[in-house]
Amino acid sequence: MKRLKDFAISVFRCTSLGGGIRLGRVKKGVRCSVVGCENEAVRSLSSEQMAGVGLEVGNVRRVYLCEEHYKFYKKRKRKEKMIEAWRWKT
Numbered sequence: 001m002k003r004l005k006d007f008a009i010s011v012f013r014c015t016s017l018g019g020g021i022r023l024g025r026v027k028k029g030v031r032c033s034v035v036g037c038e039n040e041a042v043r044s045l046s047s048e049q050m051a052g053v054g055l056e057v058g059n060v061r062r063v064y065l066c067e068e069h070y071k072f073y074k075k076r077k078r079k080e081k082m083i084e085a086w087r088w089k090t
């Protein structure tokens with residue numbers, strides 16, 4: 001299971017950096033994966049994490065996001081979490 005390995009690596013990275021977010025750092029010069037975006041990527045995510053975010057990234061396993069799109073991603077994820085919390089309450 002390669003996917004599981006990727007996940008384990010990202011968790012390891014996260015804990016080694018002392019952060020609470022499971023995200024990998026991106027090498028310099030990598031472009032944002034969002035279709036039509038030419039910005040330099042700052043974060044990488046798995047395509048699974050991108051599900052339901054509403055960004056068009058094409059058929060890639062590893063998604064790279066620029067700062068702008070990463071902010072968008074975080075906003076969408078926060079909303080998703082809130083909706084989930086409401087669901088659980090009712």
Ligand SMILES: [Zn+2]
Binds near residue numbers: 038066
């Ligand atoms: Zn972008």
